Amino acid sequence: MEDLTSYPLELTGPDIPMVRFLNVRKSYGELIVLDNLNLDISPNEMVTIIGPSGSGKTTVLRMLMTLETIGGGVIYVDGKPLTHMPKNGALVPADARYLRKARSSIGMCFQHFNLFPHMTALQNCMEGPVQVLGLSGREARERAEELLMMVGMIDKKDQHPSRLSGGQQQRVAIARALAMRPKVMLFDEVTSALDPEVIGEVTNVIRDLTTRHSLTMLMVTHQMGFARDISDRVCFFFGGKIEEQDSPDELFSNPKSKRTQQFLSAVKAAD
Amino acid sequence: MSYISFLSEHGSRFIDGALITGVQFFCSLALAAVIAHVFGLVMLSSNTVVKSFAIAYVEFFRGTSLLVQLFWLFYVLPLFGITLNNFLTGFLAVGLNLGAYGAELVRGAILSVPRGQWEASYALSLSPAKRMRRIIIPQAIATMLPAWGNLAIELLKSTALVGLIAVPDLMFQARELNNSTYLSTWTFGTALIIYYVSARFLITPCMRRLEKIMARRMGRA
Amino acid sequence: MQWDWEFTAEILPKMLWATVNTLMAAGIGYVIAAVIGLLFALAQRTPFRSLTFIVREVVEFIRSTPLILQIFFVYYVGPEYGLWLSPWVAGMIAIGLHYAAYLSEVYRGGIESIPKGQWEACTAINLTMAQSYRRIILPQAIPPSIAGMGNYLVSIFKDTPMLSVIGVEELMQAANAVGGQNYRYLEPYTIVGVIFLIISLTAASAIRGFEGWIRRKLGME
Ligand SMILES: Nc1ncnc2c1ncn2[C@@H]1O[C@H](COP(=O)(O)OP(=O)(O)OP(=O)(O)O)[C@@H](O)[C@H]1O
Numbered sequence: 001m002e003d004l005t006s007y008p009l010e011l012t013g014p015d016i017p018m019v020r021f022l023n024v025r026k027s028y029g030e031l032i033v034l035d036n037l038n039l040d041i042s043p044n045e046m047v048t049i050i051g052p053s054g055s056g057k058t059t060v061l062r063m064l065m066t067l068e069t070i071g072g073g074v075i076y077v078d079g080k081p082l083t084h085m086p087k088n089g090a091l092v093p094a095d096a097r098y099l100r101k102a103r104s105s106i107g108m109c110f111q112h113f114n115l116f117p118h119m120t121a122l123q124n125c126m127e128g129p130v131q132v133l134g135l136s137g138r139e140a141r142e143r144a145e146e147l148l149m150m151v152g153m154i155d156k157k158d159q160h161p162s163r164l165s166g167g168q169q170q171r172v173a174i175a176r177a178l179a180m181r182p183k184v185m186l187f188d189e190v191t192s193a194l195d196p197e198v199i200g201e202v203t204n205v206i207r208d209l210t211t212r213h214s215l216t217m218l219m220v221t222h223q224m225g226f227a228r229d230i231s232d233r234v235c236f237f238f239g240g241k242i243e244e245q246d247s248p249d250e251l252f253s254n255p256k257s258k259r260t261q262q263f264l265s266a267v268k269a270a271d
Numbered sequence: 272m273s274y275i276s277f278l279s280e281h282g283s284r285f286i287d288g289a290l291i292t293g294v295q296f297f298c299s300l301a302l303a304a305v306i307a308h309v310f311g312l313v314m315l316s317s318n319t320v321v322k323s324f325a326i327a328y329v330e331f332f333r334g335t336s337l338l339v340q341l342f343w344l345f346y347v348l349p350l351f352g353i354t355l356n357n358f359l360t361g362f363l364a365v366g367l368n369l370g371a372y373g374a375e376l377v378r379g380a381i382l383s384v385p386r387g388q389w390e391a392s393y394a395l396s397l398s399p400a401k402r403m404r405r406i407i408i409p410q411a412i413a414t415m416l417p418a419w420g421n422l423a424i425e426l427l428k429s430t431a432l433v434g435l436i437a438v439p440d441l442m443f444q445a446r447e448l449n450n451s452t453y454l455s456t457w458t459f460g461t462a463l464i465i466y467y468v469s470a471r472f473l474i475t476p477c478m479r480r481l482e483k484i485m486a487r488r489m490g491r492a
Numbered sequence: 493m494q495w496d497w498e499f500t501a502e503i504l505p506k507m508l509w510a511t512v513n514t515l516m517a518a519g520i521g522y523v524i525a526a527v528i529g530l531l532f533a534l535a536q537r538t539p540f541r542s543l544t545f546i547v548r549e550v551v552e553f554i555r556s557t558p559l560i561l562q563i564f565f566v567y568y569v570g571p572e573y574g575l576w577l578s579p580w581v582a583g584m585i586a587i588g589l590h591y592a593a594y595l596s597e598v599y600r601g602g603i604e605s606i607p608k609g610q611w612e613a614c615t616a617i618n619l620t621m622a623q624s625y626r627r628i629i630l631p632q633a634i635p636p637s638i639a640g641m642g643n644y645l646v647s648i649f650k651d652t653p654m655l656s657v658i659g660v661e662e663l664m665q666a667a668n669a670v671g672g673q674n675y676r677y678l679e680p681y682t683i684v685g686v687i688f689l690i691i692s693l694t695a696a697s698a699i700r701g702f703e704g705w706i707r708r709k710l711g712m713e
């Protein structure tokens with residue numbers, strides 16, 4: 001087992017990042033998917049990950065959501081370890097109980113929405129607040145309605161997901177995630193499964209979030225224009241590593257790495 | 272008395288019983304297969320009279336219980352002057368009953384053959400009989416074989432009921448032995464294990480092989 | 493042999509009364525099967541490898557051996573170890589366990605048909621394992637399982653005549669008794685068949701209706 005003694009039990013100092021990946025590794029059998037990833041995300045920062053298929057973008061998000069186990073290193077959220085817990089003055093792999101508490105500050109939206117099909121839009125948004133946060137039905141409903149209003153779905157609040165378009169479902173999914181009041185929101189290609197004409201309604205909601213809410217966001221997208229518009233920072237992933245990261249203007253107009261240049265020109269050619 | 276000496280003393284009865292069960296199994300399986308195909312095809316025919324008859328048959332045999340059918344054949348038929356021996360009554364009841372379930376499988380499998388296949392055989396202007404025999408049925412068999420594997424196991428289990436009309440099958444022997452020795456765990460336990468081994472390690476692997484062979488014939492493997 | 497209407501009228505009340513017992517046996521057996529079946533299914537999804545393995549094998553064993561033998565086994569083996577079970581208790585245990593094995597497969601199929609994304613969404617809103625099953629997974633797994641669950645409800649009903657072999661006072665037992673007393677088997681066994689046919693056909697169509705209703709209710713059309 002990995003020696004974790006060199007990892008701090010919690011982060012201290014003046015500028016504690018909201019999320020810190022510290023030497024994070026992940027592999028499936030022989031295949032190394034993340035190779036010693038180090039990435040800090042500041043509070044309220046919007047970071048976008050771009051990169052070719054299979055470069056490990058989704059894996060980064062899934063590990064932060066604790067949907068995947070960690071292969072090495074430690075992830076910290078809000079200064080505290082997420083994947084590990086302190087025990088007798090050292091870090092040990094987190095147990096289910098610790099994980100559950102630690103991940104409560106993280107929310108995620110998926111490419112295929114994953115709404116609960118047997119619940120209405122409103123019920124989808126109330127489920128977590130009532131079951132997990134222990135809100136009363138009334139409080140949860142107020143919160144859910146407010147969020148559905150924000151994403152423009154209040155009219156459809158009593159519809160089941162099967163009656164909603166992809167764009168509408170994704171907006172409900174965003175409201176559902178926000179209803180848990182996460183500090184960090186993860187978006188994994190939330191527009192990839194959508195018809196072109198409804199992509200805008202989802203990106204507009206995300207754009208709103210960057211201005212209106214104090215949220216830290218980590219997003220994977222293939223929409224370069226959108227990434228450039230709203231990100232504070234863009235990371236280009238290649239082969240499980242951050243090949244290059246910079247402000248969007250810098251990275252898109254003046255990429256330094258050869259691979260970034262190739263990727264961007266290939267994407268541009270395809271558009 | 273140890274289990275070993277129990278087996279050496281009474282083992283031959285289990286073997287005799289298992290053989291009878293085996294014969295019952297094959298006879299009723301053959302009967303069920305024939306019935307399933309005949310009624311399954313007839314259920315798809317456009318002649319409403321034979322079609323309703325087939326549907327009624329299937330609903331009747333699936334709707335009443337096998338044990339009731341067995342007892343009816345055994346106790347009631349002789350009253351009409353038809354006396355069959357126990358053995359024949361046994362596999363007749365099991366075959367007629369499971370055949371009704373099989374007919375549904377055949378019907379479903381034939382319906383699942385893609386439309387394009389029917390249309391292609393029209394295009395070749397094959398006669399209806401040829402079309403069925405050469406194009407549709409081989410494909411249907413491949414699709415329904417896995418379900419027949421389950422049905423074969425149901426059928427094996429169903430044959431245990433024939434012991435109730437004194438066919439000396441495995442269940443019958445176990446029950447007799449229990450009545451004479453009172454060693455219930457051993458007698459019923461041994462019989463259960465023989466059924467289990469036959470189902471899991473004889474019938475299932477055979478059906479799997481058959482599925483593989485059919486799949487290869489169909490160019491699916 | 494002629495059908496005797498007078499005799500029919502005489503025995504019909506008794507037979508109908510016994511039908512109540514048959515329905516009760518099916519109902520109780522089914523409730524036991526539904527609950528234990530769910531436990532079997534959930535046990536096979538725990539991370540404890542040996543538990544999963546054992547439950548899987550038990551389910552396989554129960555499914556590949558005849559119910560009639562299982563009924564004998566449960567009824568006769570108890571007393572060998574000083575545990576005397578009444579026919580009703582033994583019968584309900586045997587039939588309940590038998591169908592629990594079948595229902596566990598239905599549940600398992602239902603649970604496994606739920607896309608992985610649903611589990612991930614549960615994690616993302618931080619539901620516990622128990623909440624995920626109760627609130628999200630099982631409500632979705634049950635509607636597609638209803639057809640299977642319903643079929644087994646009808647099957648369990650049709651298998652209740654086997655309980656007569658250990659003397660549970662259900663319909664078959666009543667027919668045997670009436671037939672034996674009067675030396676007339678035509679009417680009692682035919683009545684049993686008709687009652688079974690009516691109930692299982694009605695039940696089958698009721699289940700189809702129920703399935704449609706629950707799907708609509710959960711907005712899964
Ligand atoms: N459960 C798994 N088992 C085995 N390999 C996996 C698994 N999940 C992901 N991988 C592999 O890990 C690598 C990285 O996957 P990941 O989903 O993170 O890529 P990605 O950058 O999100 O790609 P895309 O743009 O196609 O979504 C891929 O090569 C993928 O095949």
Ligand SMILES: [Mg+2]
Nearest residue numbers: 057058059189
């Ligand atoms: Mg991805």
